[in-house]
Amino acid sequence: MVTAVIVAAGRSTRMGTDKQFLPLRGHPLIAYTVSKFQNCAAVNEVVLVTAAERRGEFQKLVTTYGFSKVARFADGGAERQDSVWNGLAAAAAGTDIVLIHDGARPCIVPEAIERTVTAAREFGAAVVATKVTDTIKEARTDRIVVRTLDRSRLWAVQTPQGFRIGWIRDGYTEVRRQGKVVTDDTAAVEWIGKPVHLVENSSPNLKVTNPADVALAEFLLRDCELQIRCPSA
Numbered sequence: 001m002v003t004a005v006i007v008a009a010g011r012s013t014r015m016g017t018d019k020q021f022l023p024l025r026g027h028p029l030i031a032y033t034v035s036k037f038q039n040c041a042a043v044n045e046v047v048l049v050t051a052a053e054r055r056g057e058f059q060k061l062v063t064t065y066g067f068s069k070v071a072r073f074a075d076g077g078a079e080r081q082d083s084v085w086n087g088l089a090a091a092a093a094g095t096d097i098v099l100i101h102d103g104a105r106p107c108i109v110p111e112a113i114e115r116t117v118t119a120a121r122e123f124g125a126a127v128v129a130t131k132v133t134d135t136i137k138e139a140r141t142d143r144i145v146v147r148t149l150d151r152s153r154l155w156a157v158q159t160p161q162g163f164r165i166g167w168i169r170d171g172y173t174e175v176r177r178q179g180k181v182v183t184d185d186t187a188a189v190e191w192i193g194k195p196v197h198l199v200e201n202s203s204p205n206l207k208v209t210n211p212a213d214v215a216l217a218e219f220l221l222r223d224c225e226l227q228i229r230c231p232s233a
Contacts (some may be wrong), residue, residue, distance in 0.1 A: 003098050005091065081176075088168065116199050170192065
């Protein structure tokens with residue numbers, strides 16, 4: 001069984017408003033994100049992690065769009081990794097593969113989700129990633145360049161990130177025990193010595209972070225149609 005944990009509990013400080021409900025082409029951003037997992041045959045259920053005080057708004061959205069795979073909700077935590085931990089705890093008992101995805105990445109395509117599931121089953125941990133094409137410099141705190149990195153070995157990782165559920169639970173258990181803060185979920189399994197497989201993704205997978213991202217997201221979603229479910233009479 002595959003459970004997708006969609007993390008939508010952030011404070012959106014750089015956006016200046018709750019980006020999960022930011023309107024994109026007339027629909028909330030988070031609706032596009034959830035729809036990608038709703039429409040992916042490889043995903044059996046979705047756990048939606050939200051701020052507790054906004055739970056009602058998310059529940060209404062799930063009903064409005066008929067997202068039948070959203071099986072349950074979990075509360076967001078102080079840090080992203082705390083939100084993920086709560087989402088993992090809410091996954092169905094029969095879950096063997098879990099996907100973790102940023103709610104603010106509405107442009108992910110179902111094909112990339114499916115390939116992540118396949119790789120997670122084969123390798124134990126997998127992450128959508130793109131090759132770095134820019135030249136990357138390492139710098140000191142005063143912005144003086146220290147060295148130029150070999151970009152042929154560099155990848156920018158995104159989400160979804162997929163895992164055998166035992167691996168990610170063990171990884172986060174150790175991270176929490178040692179009081180560490182990790183920047184993404186694959187870092188948690190790396191912490192316990194597990195290998196992570198890169199799933200190359202050539203499709204745009206924008207994370208909406210700043211106001212300037214809105215127009216690009218709307219362009220990338222131009223062919224994505226959402227259906228609002230009419231309330232029963």
